[in-house]
Amino acid sequence: MGGEGGEKAEEKSGCIWRWRLKMVVLILMLRLLALFATAAATLVMALNKQTHTFAVATIGNTPVKITLTAKFQHTPANVMFVIANGVATLHNLLMLAFSFVNDKYNLKGLRFLIVATLDMMTIAVVSGAATAIAFMGELARNGNSHARWNKICDNFERYCDQGSGAMLASYIGILFLMLVNIVNIYELRRLNSVN
Amino acid sequence: MGGEGGEKAEEKSGCIWRWRLKMVVLILMLRLLALFATAAATLVMALNKQTHTFAVATIGNTPVKITLTAKFQHTPANVMFVIANGVATLHNLLMLAFSFVNDKYNLKGLRFLIVATLDMMTIAVVSGAATAIAFMGELARNGNSHARWNKICDNFERYCDQGSGAMLASYIGILFLMLVNIVNIYELRRLNSVN
Numbered sequence A, B: 001m002g003g004e005g006g007e008k009a010e011e012k013s014g015c016i017w018r019w020r021l022k023m024v025v026l027i028l029m030l031r032l033l034a035l036f037a038t039a040a041a042t043l044v045m046a047l048n049k050q051t052h053t054f055a056v057a058t059i060g061n062t063p064v065k066i067t068l069t070a071k072f073q074h075t076p077a078n079v080m081f082v083i084a085n086g087v088a089t090l091h092n093l094l095m096l097a098f099s100f101v102n103d104k105y106n107l108k109g110l111r112f113l114i115v116a117t118l119d120m121m122t123i124a125v126v127s128g129a130a131t132a133i134a135f136m137g138e139l140a141r142n143g144n145s146h147a148r149w150n151k152i153c154d155n156f157e158r159y160c161d162q163g164s165g166a167m168l169a170s171y172i173g174i175l176f177l178m179l180v181n182i183v184n185i186y187e188l189r190r191l192n193s194v195n
Helices: A002-048 A076-098 A112-144 A157-194 B003-046 B076-099 B110-142 B158-193
Strands: A049-059 A062-071 B049-057 B060-070
Touching: A002 A076, A002 A157, A049 A157, A062 A076, A076 A112, A076 A157, A076 B110, A112 A157, A112 B076, A112 B110, A112 B158, A157 B110, A157 B158, B003 B076, B003 B110, B003 B158, B049 B158, B076 B110, B076 B158, B110 B158
Parallel strands: none
Antiparallel strands: A049 A062, B049 B060
């Protein structure tokens, strides 16, 4: 209240306020990047489709052709990938929206705990989906002689490349989500030592 | 110091101390359970091997037999699974060991941040490995007619079941790791509001 003490307290509170604002902007930017990455992964995978025409035999001089289409829905891992990245995109959108909601619903930092838990779960699910299609892609590229599963990427190269692109985007999304989570925890820790 | 204020402060500090002890014991127990789960997943998968003898043809009255062995090393996803769960086990062991190290190396809660980050990364990696073998197992059980990959679990049933068991253990490990992480963050939050 007035005097030197009051000014100091005001200065300190202003300093904390500026620092919190910086952190909030940092988290918003990181989350926006994660949102773009997971949205890109969802779209790139959901639009993954390639049609290939093979000449399977020749009768006289006429080649017999069959046309096969590789779609992302043909592999369950890809379906889970699209769902997981879609959910992660939605999660990021909701968290972005919630960060503009007034702090009075904070309930002694409970909001922070919920956000951190949801972030962690999203990371786990998206990481699972991305790793699953990584190994499915490896199988599609190289086959597995032990199980007599043949490679299919020699015929559907663009399909496989597009899947790899989606996987890469998803991993980038996970990286940004992890950064969001680390910054979040760091902020809580620093609030802890500042107060 | 002394008088009523001192007693109250002492009481409060004792209360916090007891509460912290409870939290530490809870985290230790949860981490121990996670350790057991990931260690079990590693062992069950690493010991997964089944030999099966097929009758492929009959020459006269003599059946022609071939013997095939399914080993976990035949699928890259399984190798990654063993490594990931092994690393998670090691991580849990190290964290258990570190929790008995004196608090003076805490560096203003930085230790907490590092533990939370490592936990998060372990969750992501183990979740990826478990989901990858989940989809590999689905493929082995049902095959994929689009890619002309045949199921193999009809011949190697025990092999597939053992893989599923390892997967289940791994998911339980992830669950306990998530609980450790949530309790950790909750503790930091409460320290924040108590101080």
